[in-house]
Amino acid sequence: xxxxxxxxxxxxxxxxxxxSLASDSDVIVIVDVLSFCTAANxxxxxxxxxxxYRYKDETAEAxxxxxxxxxxxxxxxxxxxxxxxxxxxxxxxxxxxLPSPNGATLMQLAGSTPTLAGxxxxxxxxxxxxxxxxxxxxxxxxxxxxxxxxxRPAFEDLIGAGAILSYLQGNMSPNAIAAVAAxxxxxxxxxxxxxxxxxxVELIERGFEKDIELAAELDVSECVxxxxxxxxxxxxxxxxxxxxx
Numbered sequence: 001x002x003x004x005x006x007x008x009x010x011x012x013x014x015x016x017x018x019x020s021l022a023s024d025s026d027v028i029v030i031v032d033v034l035s036f037c038t039a040a041n042x043x044x045x046x047x048x049x050x051x052x053y054r055y056k057d058e059t060a061e062a063x064x065x066x067x068x069x070x071x072x073x074x075x076x077x078x079x080x081x082x083x084x085x086x087x088x089x090x091x092x093x094x095x096x097x098l099p100s101p102n103g104a105t106l107m108q109l110a111g112s113t114p115t116l117a118g119x120x121x122x123x124x125x126x127x128x129x130x131x132x133x134x135x136x137x138x139x140x141x142x143x144x145x146x147x148x149x150x151x152r153p154a155f156e157d158l159i160g161a162g163a164i165l166s167y168l169q170g171n172m173s174p175n176a177i178a179a180v181a182a183x184x185x186x187x188x189x190x191x192x193x194x195x196x197x198x199x200x201v202e203l204i205e206r207g208f209e210k211d212i213e214l215a216a217e218l219d220v221s222e223c224v225x226x227x228x229x230x231x232x233x234x235x236x237x238x239x240x241x242x243x244x245x
Contacts, residue, residue: 007173008135011161014102014151015109017140022113026134029118029126029164030110032142033156034199035082036103037119037225038215040239042084044117045223047092050239052104052227060099063236069095075208084214102142107227108237117225117239118164120190120218127167129224129242139164139176144199155197156215159183159190163218191216 004010010021022028031037040050051069053060064071073079080086080096090096098104107115114133118126130137141157162183165176172180186193194200194216195209203211224242 004173004175006171007176008170009137009139009165009168009172009176011139011141011165011173011176011179013141013153014143015106016151017138018106018109021138021140022110024136025113025138026136027114027116027130027138028110029116029130029137029139029161030103030106030142031118031139031157031160031164032100032103032106033119033160033215034154034194034203034212035084036098036100036142037117037160038121038211039082039084039087039098040103040117040225041119041121041221041223042214043080043087043090043094043096043098044225044239044241045221046087046090047241048087048090048094048096050225051095051097051236052107052239053097053099053236054105054108055101056099060097064097067095067097067236069097071097072099076206083208083211085208085210088214101145106140106142107239110227115227116242117227118160120160120163120215122219122221122224123160123163124167124219125222126224127164129226130164131168135170137168137170139179141179154199155182156194156199159186159193163187187218190218 162179
């Protein structure tokens, strides 16, 4: 049910979207524009290795020690964090455990299906990379959380998903068509729209307007972070640059 079978290019929100679409997809693209995927794009593009993690708790700290990585600080802290600007000068080879209740959490749910991290910065190249896996592509806008923990569909992730889908040709589901339409409506004023949406207003109030400006840059990156399986197994999933074939 709700699998969007019969379509090659599909789109659905959050964890339930992955559960519904993963088994019928050749590749999954996770889209978390105002935090995780933009941060990962910038860091991996500079040669860093990002370890997605669900929550920042004692287990995350233990995992960081295990893999010899730094653990991200809070967004308002002085270290690396989900703030894209905090990663703008990260050195190649740096390992960072980056917990997130949205993008990073979804990265850990895709199972054996190849998984890419997409955002506005790398929309075109993510679409090109996704095509290398096959024609059945699931684009998953991560969304945010309401105070009660339930999914809050997020404007910025919808237009990020639409940007990626707009570069793909194929049999597109109604959900995917709607995402493309949202992107096309927003594309003339991406930065302004991101600053005016709910998530953008929250970030500006917290002093992170620069993060929005970085996230709003369309197709400025050639980096496609791809989820790589652990080797050895205890080292956990990590995001590394996708290798062009």
